[in-house]
Amino acid sequence: MKINYFEDTDTALIEFTSQPVAETREISENVYLDLDAQGNLVAMTIEHAGEKANIQSFAFERLSKASA
Numbered sequence: 001m002k003i004n005y006f007e008d009t010d011t012a013l014i015e016f017t018s019q020p021v022a023e024t025r026e027i028s029e030n031v032y033l034d035l036d037a038q039g040n041l042v043a044m045t046i047e048h049a050g051e052k053a054n055i056q057s058f059a060f061e062r063l064s065k066a067s068a
Helices: none
Strands: 002-006 011-015 023-028 031-035 041-047
Touching: none
Parallel strands: none
Antiparallel strands: 002 011, 011 041, 023 031, 031 041
16 A cells, blocks of 8 residues: 655545556545456545645554454
């Protein structure tokens, strides 16, 4: 996964895979999903990310499966 933040346009691009994009779907006015030919998520774009997604504060945590 790769996250890019473009300060000049206040846009966040979250890339989940490097597959070619076959389709982009608008989820809301400022959120777009890029899908591959099989309909799998490739990337997500968030416009006005500082305002809409609080991009100034970012953390990543990978959680393992809990043991039963």
